[in-house]
Amino acid sequence: MIFCAILLGLIFSSPLFVGAAEYKVGQYLVDVDVRTSLMQVIPHAYVKCRLAGKTIKISAAAPGYVAKNHELTVRPGITGYATIIRLADPEKRLDVMTFDYKPIVSAYFDRYQGGIPSHLYAINLLLPIKSWPHPSPDNVIVNQPGYGWPIQNSCDISVMEDFYKVRMLIDRAVLDDPHDELLVYVNTANVISVAAAEKWLALLAELAARDELRAAQIAAVLAPFFPAHIEAGYLPEVIARSVALKRRFNELHQE
Known part of the structure; x- marks a missing residue:
């Protein structure tokens, strides 16, 4: 018994369990440490424990992760237990296309999630340098159908050999x-096609009716690339403002 107590003490004090929370399940105490697949602590995880006969049943979940169930078998004379539950990332399809709605077949995604807080999700896009003449966070929009526009919290661009690595962070809750x-x-x-511009305008007009701020954010990104013959006066107000401001900005910098 003394040996078991010492062993459990060593386990609970291990760095692996620094994020563990203690739960009382009947006469037992259970330390549950919920982590990502890369062993990063998920401090906001939801954990539920219950006793079923000689089995402690544990369920763990967190926004943007795949929930998981785990079981511990109780042993005679032992009242303290510890376990690590690792939550996997949900499978999400990632697609990349131009503002003209054309797939960028030469690009690919890296799903590595290291180095970011556990409540965020990284979209790592690798885009050939030759295919992107004007690399800028302003030239990137992330959308999740049914959730909203735009959803990226940040966008960082770096160079990796012949590719631009575009790392966009979004809230993990989006993945649910x-x-x-x-x-x-x-x-x-430099300019999107007329057909694509018309699609974007229809989308922005619809979005502006529900969320004018988000529509304005996207309009500000798209405004510099609308075909020249599209007059601001004929656009919905929230879009027209962005188009007019961008065109005036360009005119001033050309003088």
Whole structure:
């Protein structure tokens, strides 16, 4: 018994259990440490424990992760237990296309989630340098159908050999939406086509009726790339403001 107590003490004091929370289940105490697949602590995880005969049943969940169930078998004379539960990332389809709605087949995604807080999710896009003449966070929009526009909290661009690495962080809660697709739009041209502009305008007009702020954010990104013949006066107000401001800015910097 003394040996078991010492052993449990060593286990609970291990660095692996620094994020563990203690739960009382009947006469037993259970330390549950919920982590990501990369062993990063998820401090906001929800844990539920219950006793079923000689089994302690544990369920763990957190926004943007796959929930998991775990079981511990109780042993005679031992009242303290510890376990680590690792939550996996949900499977999400990632697609990238231009502002003209054309797939960028030369790009690919890296799903590595290291180095970020556990409440965020990283979309790592690798885009050939030759295919993106104007790399800028302003030329990237992330959308999750059914959730909203735009959803990226940040966008960092670096160079890795012949590719731009675009790292966009979003709230993990977005991943709980039943839609299984994340869309990344990258502007790869100086001007988008008329057909694409009309699609964006229809989308922005619809969005402006529900969320004017989000519509204005997207309009500000798209405004510099609308075809020249699209007059601001004929656009919905929230979009027209962005188009007019961007065009005036460009005119001043050309003088």
